Amino acid sequence: MSEADDPLVNGKAPSTEGRDPAYFSYYAMLQHQVVFKPSRTVSSNELKKTPGGLQNMLQDTVRTSTYRSAILLNGPLCFHDKLILDVGAGSGILSYFAVQAGAQKVYAVEASQMAEKMRKLVESANTESEALAKNTFLKDKIEVIQAKIEDPNLPIPQVDTIISEPIGVLLIHERMLESYLYARDTYLKPGGTLFPSTGSIFLAPFSDIALWTETMGKARFWEQSSFYGVDLSALYPDAKDEMFGMPVVGCFDPRTLIAQANPGGYVVDFYTITMEELQDMTIPFIWQASYTGIVHGIAGWFDLHFSPPPSVPSGNTIAMSTGPAAERTHWQQVRFLLKEPLAVNAGQTIQGWMRCVVNEMRSYTIEAEIMVGEGQLTNPTIPLTSIYNLDFNRRRGKWRLHEQTYNYNYYPQSDNLFRPEYNCLYEPEHPIDTTVVVENNFVDDNNQFII
Secondary structure, three states, X not given: OOOOOOOOOXXXXXXXXXXXXXXXXXXXXXXXXXXXXOOOOEEHHHHHHOOOOEEEHHHOHXXXXXXXXXXXXXXXXXXXXXXXXXXXXXXXXXXXXXXXXXXXXXXXXXXXXXXHHHHHHHHOOOOOOOOOOOOHHHOOOEEEEOOOOOOOOOXXXXXXXXXXXXXXXXXXXXXXXXXXXXXXXXHXXXXXXEEOOEEEEEEEEXXXXXXXXXXXXXXXXXXXXXXXXXXXXXXXXXXXXXXXXXXXEOOOOHHHEOOOOOOOOEEEEOOOOOXXXXXXXXXXXXXXXXXXEEEEEEXXXXXXXXXXXXXXXXXXXXXXXXXXXXXXXXXXXXXXXXXXXXXXXXXXXXXXXXXXXEEOOOEEEEEEEEEEOOOOOOOOOOOOOHHHHOOOOEEEEEEEOOOOEEOOOOOXXXXXXXXXXXXXXXXOOOOOOOOOOOOOOXXXXXXXXXX
16 A cells, blocks of 8 residues: 555554545434345445335344344343433434443434434334323433534443444444444443444455456446547456455355365454554455465455443353354455465465555555565565566555445355355365464564564
């Protein structure tokens, strides 16, 4: 990532204020708390304009039931007679779960006009007429505050527990985690509870010739030298950069993975991570190829964990996965395509890093390096030099996480006759049994970049 492209080069993260009006306006509408699942590849802009075939996010049973289980199973220790803060409350569903778990009072903070809809639902429980009252268990339990959590002088006391659903694609998209950390630092009592408590980002190499060829085909349109008499070829390099710089969101076949993700993933501990660490993360990885094949890119997903802090004994830890082998969620997975694929033999080591830096579009600019075999990785903070572009066993790519495209061509099937070669992956003659674990720390004691 060059200095010109690095939004943190001056040590300051870009503001989200330019995107906030559109962001909060979008989530203010009931129909936009949704997910659309088309059967083809579409862009994020087209996705938002599509009126039909919508599925409410509340109907993401993995997401909603996991939050409910985490809250109710930890109700006696973390919610009963406690003060609760719900950050980015949206429809208010987490606030309602908190009341069901016995909360004394819930402060539900929502910046969009969705706060008015939530207030309408809450007020229906506070009506004087018992015959007209709805959701009576909510009576006098929830205070809806229409504001950004970062706004000054909000009527919120120190709370025992903070709940939120601040998660986006690859855990970090939309930059709501920054608001979650602000709430932690500003309103959480010492020893208080955060739900969710940690997130783990998983990365793995994948092979998908169909997806890569489809993407390349979009770029090759601009390679034409006579489109109705117009030579478009001057735009071909830009088109290729653009098409391959768009992360592909959608579920995919886990059998397309050339190697398994590092066990445990890259852990983001919401109890301890600083704002600066969240805004500029470098995720190391090292894999061993299970097959001989072609690496077309890097796949990513995340797990969430809900764990009470050490100060709360006998709590229940609840976990949820968005991985390709898990039950589908509205977050799905994301894939980052390489402009030039990389060949690998079964048993070879694949190593590298992925750097995620916040940008002004409520998202992240992502750069990654991947290398097969032995060699020295470049430093993620130093601009790429031309010599590394010539390495036959090294690739680098750059993507902007908000410029997503969507692919929903995969439908899970129970196929007992499946063989890896159907995905152009070839098994080694002798089994490989090696596991490599990479820690979060990417710098040695002398502050030198290492893997």
